Amino acid sequence: MSTVAYTVFWICGLLLVHIFAGYPLWIWLQARLFPRPVRKRPITPKVTVVIAAYDSAAYIQAKLANLACLGYPREKLDIIVACDGCHDDTARLAREFGDPRVQVLEFPTRRGKAACLNNAVAQARGDVLLLTDVRQKLSPQALRDLMANLADPAVGAVGGELMLSDPDTGFAQSVDAYWRYEKLIRHAESRSGSTIGVSGALYAIRRELFEPLPEGTVLDDVLVPMRVIAAGHRVVFEPSALAWDRATQAPMEERRRKIRTLAGNCQLIQLAPWLLLPWRNPAWFRFVSHKLLRLLGPWLLLGLALTSACLASSYLLCAVTLALLALGAAMVVIGRLQPAAVRWLPLRLAMAFFYLNLFAAQAVVTFARNRGLHLW
Template sequence: MIPLFWACAALVAFTYAGYPLCMWLRARVAPRPVAVDATRPLPTVSAVMPVHDGAAMVAAKLANLLALEYPADRLEIVLACDGCSDATAAIARGVGDARVRVLEFDRRRGKASCLNDAVAAATGEVLLMVDVRQRLEPGALRALVEHLSDPGVGAVGGQLRFEDPDTGFAAGVDAYWRYESAIRLAEARSGSVVGLSGALYAMRRSLFRPLPAATVLDDVLVPMQVAASGARVTWQPRAVAWDRASRSAAGERVRKVRTLAGNLQLVQLAPWLLDPRRNPLWFRFVGHKMLRLAAPWALLLLGLAAMALAPRHGFYLACALAALAGLALVAAAPRLPRLAGLAPVRLLVAFVHMNLFAAQAALAFVRGRRLHLW
């Protein structure tokens, strides 16, 4: 039990502290700044936006994209309607701007298939990948294109931030994303990031490779394909997309379980990701993505080992009691708003729920034959 306890403790510690520390040290010791070339002319850009039943949001999103601080004659929008049963396509066409092109597909096939078709129809040198829900800051596209002026950069992601995160679970989600953003920044400053936000990233169209139709995490597989081609995948915190955090664990659960199950699916679709000879970002992919799927099971074994050892040593008893107290605190937090508003508590709530979601992701992956349908 003692070796099991410490092995699990080491895995959890490396997953959430050791790996981020490795990236931070690498960024400090051997930084790789992006070589921005302000003299390069702005490239033509195709904003690619797959949508399923987005009638309530599509008009606002198109207005947001058309208002970006970028030359109008160098920007087009390709909207792909994935078997929409509402008025998404009609609303998009009603915008009345020649820069908006609508691809309408009668059958719902999933985001990856729509991305493949939309990219094939795009004409821009750069692809701007966006979702319908988030609002982009006016200068977001220019900030992304700035990184692409470095010929060694193949893709660059923007930062996802949350509007008006309140106390409780939404604040915990916001704290989690700040932690995630810090890791991505360290990865970018030391080389490449292993995943981008589907809400906002840009890439050279020449580097896009068609995705398997069932792909869930295009925003991880696409950057990994870019990195495998020899180009860097960077992150630009000045390019911001605004979203709203889930207000409850139930609301966040559906999205997060699907995303985490998508990481398992990636290994199934692209087994080369686990081959250090073929994946130049192997250490980062395992450290950032795969270990988080193992962490909840390590935490479970850690707790069981602590309880088994508790009668024999006070240290393990203290660990077991601390774990039980933490779980009790998480259970009580929704009923005690003042308690839930404390930073340590909301971080603990987010940590526990994210690991619960990761544990559920394995089951969702096994069951998820239609996981790619958003």
């Protein structure tokens, strides 16, 4: 029994190290030793901006005004706003914005983001699609910076960088810490080949590479890039193309969004099982390491905690592991009781790690109970 527990201890420990440290280190080394630079140059192809919106009256005109200020030729930019069964004035306000380049598609029933994107792309006239969410503000040069990457014929899609502003609370600072860690991984993936995900707030794709999404798809910003990679093109990350959003300030505010996003990774396997096949998915190792194994993180932590507690009296390594887990738990308790203390980096990282795994566990349970993730 002790041998079995010790084997489980090592399996859980090694997988956790791989997920949160080994894979990021491996991809960073690959980017450093074997970089694949993008051959950028200024280009201005015809671009169609696609926005899927649900009850976004509070944001839509500010978003359209922001797009109107992009440093891009007006005659080469048009905008499609797909309103997904909105109950507010989103469609009316978009029409009244007064820009002839704006086309509004209004659907009477709520079908989900993926269906809206499919309908909007079918109406698009641009050679390139710029997909962006309604809430975030884009930097004036964002579109030009994205297009420069598409001058390289090997690049099929390019994602921008989401910046989180106003991380005022301790929780917001932990979210910001996690997002910085995530962007470091994406940047390394991009420099060494392809990143497997982009930010839904801002990404561009050659129109001919966009395939209609299965209805109900949650993570278009993962499935679309993975299809581009499978088609033999690169997906890269452009850190100078910025989209700004406000950092989530409280756990309950973040919980719903994060659980839905993480559960979307489970849904991806249901919708596109080819992602699990190394001979069909050129980025299989990256996809499994970056996306799927993170869903196992909380269960691996549980297994590590149980086995280290059982074996602490027999193995020094297990005793040390148990002590480190206890220290991490204590830091989380301190962070929850004293939010101001989260300004200390180790505490901020502990909080980010805790919430990431808590939401991952809840996401797996949520998906197992209810696979209808198509709504906003």
